[in-house]
Amino acid sequence: MEIWDAYDQDGRRAERELIRGEPIPLGLYHLVSEMLxxxxxGDYLLMQRDFQKEGYPGWMExxxxxxALKGETALEAAKRxxxxxxxxxxxxxQEIGWQRTENTIFISYLVITDCDKASVKLQEGETIGYQWLKEEEFLRFLxxxxxxxxxRERLREFLNFD
Structure with missing residues (x-):
């Protein structure tokens, strides 16, 4: 069972818990960290979603x-x-975006890495492939x-494209 902190519309912890898979009460939100x-x-990383994932199965993301798990900050969740x-x-x-949807607050980060590009590891049930793209190719993809x-919509302002 995955437990999350609940947040109010302004991104403040609401002193309530949420459980993954259960409905999120109206006016509360869970926190999601995403990393570009x-x-x-200068190359950007794309990850291919597992075909068993609920949203956009098999898509490159x-x-x-x-x-974020209970007690984690957005940055701690991003690193994990x-x-x-x-x-x-x-x-x-570097935080590059903040967006609230129906029941989720997304905090987006630009992460710079100096890893060996061949060292990407796939997570079973989450990812099945990856590729690195030059900036021009990445912007075309997006x-x-x-x-x-x-x-694409969450990254649009940061990447300055239409």
């Missing part, structure tokens, strides 16, 4: 990420999720119908 991963050489989903660590984390639409 860029190598020090521009971010790694997931829900990055390691779990990619096997990578970051040398810097502007295409192949990109997950909500991710």
């Amino acid at each position: 991963v860029r190598h020090v050489d 521009a971010t790694a990420g997931g829900s 999720e990055l390691l779990e989903e990619t096997g990578l660590t970051g040398i810097s984390f 502007n295409s119908s192949e990109a997950i639409p909500p991710q």
Whole structure:
């Protein structure tokens, strides 16, 4: 059972717990950290979602990420999720976005890594592939119908594209 902290609409902890899979009460939100991963050489990481995932199975995604567990800050969740989903660590984390949807608060980070690019590890049940793209290719990908639409929208302002 995965337990999350509940948050109010302004991103403050609401002193309530939420349980993954149970309905989130109206007016409460759970926190999700997502990371746009860029190598020090300028390439961006795409991860392919497992075909068994509920949303966008098999799609390439521009971010790694997931829900913050009870007691975690958004940054702590970002670091944990990055390691779990990619096997990578970051040398810097810069917050690049904040968005509230119906029951989720997304905090987006740009993560810079200096890893060996072949050292990406896949997480069973989460990811089944990966690729690194040069910035031009990455921006083309995000502007295409192949990109997950909500991710594209969350990254749009940071990446300055239409």
